[in-house]
Amino acid sequence: MSASESTPLLTTNGHVTTQHKPTIWRRIIALVKAEGEPSWFESYKFLMTSWFNVLLVLVPLAFLADALEWSSTLRFAFSFFAIIPLAKLLGDATEQMSMSLGQTLAGLLNATFGNAVEIIVGLTALLQGQIRIVQTSMLGSILSNLLLVLGCSFLAGGIKYNESEFQVTAAQTNASLMTLACITLVIPAAYHSARTISTDGIPKVITNLVKDPRLTDMDEQGQTGLLIISRGTALLLLGVYVAYLFFQLKTHADLFKPKPKRRPDVESPGDVSALEEEEVADMSVVAAGVGLLVITVITSFVADILVGSIEEFADRYSIPKPFIGLILLPFVANAAEHVTSVWMAMKDKMELTIGVCVGSSIQLATFVVPLLVTVGWISGHELTLYFDNFETVAFFVSVLLVNLLIQDGKSNYMEGLMLITLYLVIALACACPPSIHSLGSR
Secondary structure (H helix, E strand, C coil): CCCCCEEEEECCCCCEEEEECCCHHHHHHHHHCCCCCCCHHHHHHHHCCCHHHHHHHHHHHHHHHHHCCCCHHHHHHHHHHHHHHHHHHHHHHHHHHHHCCCHHHHHHHHHHHCCHHHHHHHHHHHHCCCHHHHHHHHHHHHHHHHHHHHHHHHHHHHHHCCCEECCHHHHHHHHHHHHHHHHHHHHHHHHHHHHCEECCCCECCCCCCCCCCCECCCCHHHHHHHHHHHHHHHHHHHHHHHHHHHHHHHHCHHHHCCCCCECCCCCCCCCHHHECCCCCCCCCHHHHHHHHHHHHHHHHHHHHHHHHHHHHHHHHHCCCHHHHHHHHHHHHHCHHHHHHHHHHHHCCCHHHHHHHHHHHHHHHHHHHHHHHHHHHHHHCCCCCCCCCHHHHHHHHHHHHHHHHHHCCCEECHHHHHHHHHHHHHHHHHHHCCHHHCCCCCC
8 A cells, every 4th residue: 555545535515535644754753743743943943042052162172172182171161161051951851841741741851851960960970989079069059059049039030029929838848848858968967977086086076167187087887877877868868759749740739830920911800811821832742852862961971071170170270179069060050040040030930930949959959869879879889968067057057048038938139139148158168278177078
């Protein structure tokens, strides 16, 4: 039978016409693009609409610098700034794919690719044995989302609107989960302090920010106990995150749905058209999936170049590694989220802003970090949930401040300034020489 075979069809007026069956080529197209979806050309044209993509020229330059073994400065700079457009493309493709899927699949997709850059950088650093880079970059991403991104969003929204409102129950649920994740990081630090011994055999339980010259590492039994605590906690946090997804997407989905906003140009309260129109995907599902796969692979290679050049770059310019991990890398990885969150806040979509900032931090603290600990367990890398005293305190006070500010379900520009100020104080402390505090002491 021919691919273009036709079938006789009797119409209502008695005339006979023919109905052409779809060709093999059209059947193939139907498999990769559903009816009504944008074409592949239109899909990828959408991905190239951001000015961030100008920096994509740095991707081949990063590969070239690594292949020709150029200086660490060029390798670090090219790969550092090349991550920015790749993160933006990952976010766009994930968002477009989520629009075409159900809530459950969209939630799982966001859990996997929402922090794809952080996962890629973390896995790359872990497999290279850069444990401190893994820890500082993960914690830095959480602090960046909670303080810098959320602070700038509150500030931008507060400048345009006197006060913005958001769902209190959902925000408090997110904040409570972040508090749980914070506590799980405090416990390994407390255990480490209790089991750390000095050269004279006296237990050290005082958490000094200044390193005691007599202080040595834990004994072998203490190290084993720290690994057991970290790996067991990681598995528990992964279980909590799965329960959180079920809570958010299934049993209590109504708590996380933003209230519909009325367009400012329509004043009629009874007019249904006054409600904002639902967003429509600009990419087909298959095109977005292929784009996600390709961009993820490219990002993994760029991240490998970036992580491989960090140590040489930091030593050459005397930059503390904690500053690179806590401040610089998260700033690049969260650049796209930063712009999206601020833009949503200026459109008075504060629920989406909270979801981007706090939700992303929850993914990192209860999914990405435990995932990396589990991968390190499997691959033989002793990654733990123990963070230095400075990092633990910084995380604790950040979660505390965010909890205090979002508990009333309202935001203004002054609250944004508070969050940004705390982030700048932490960045200033990270920029100090490592001998000032315990960052990078291990």
